[in-house]
Amino acid sequence: KTNKPIRRPIPTKVRSILERVMATYDDVLFPGQDLNTPISIAAANRYIRRIRESLPLEHWRTHDFRRSLSTGASELGVMPHVVEKMLGHELGGVLAVYNKHDWLDDQLKAYELYADKLTAYLDSNDG
Structure with missing residues (x-):
């Protein structure tokens, strides 16, 4: 949003997941339909909507x-x-x-x- 670099530490429980994903895809952490480009915001929103509809939770x-x-x-x-x-x-x-x-x-x-x-x-x- 601000075009400034964001620095975050990587928690232990997340590190192995990220390492596996990074070993699978070259430079894209969250690939879209084309594995060489990042997932679009629209596609990510559709994915979240499908997850939301499948969970027995009030609207979130x-x-x-x-x-x-x-x-x-x-x-x-x-x-x-x-x-x-x-x-x-x-x-x-x-x-x-x-x-x-x-x-x-x-x-x-x-x-x-x-x-x-x-x-x-x-x-x-x-x-």
């Missing part, structure tokens, strides 16, 4: 995942400035002017905590 939007991450990470004790960086938000006020740190180590810890929370939830509801 993909943006709800961002809200869930923000709330869940905060519940786990992740500091608000780290959550904001995880969401790709710019920090406000004087902090944004003087502090350009990205808290990558803290983001990684937060992603790991959140992944563990999701895994524990899925494991407890498996069956």
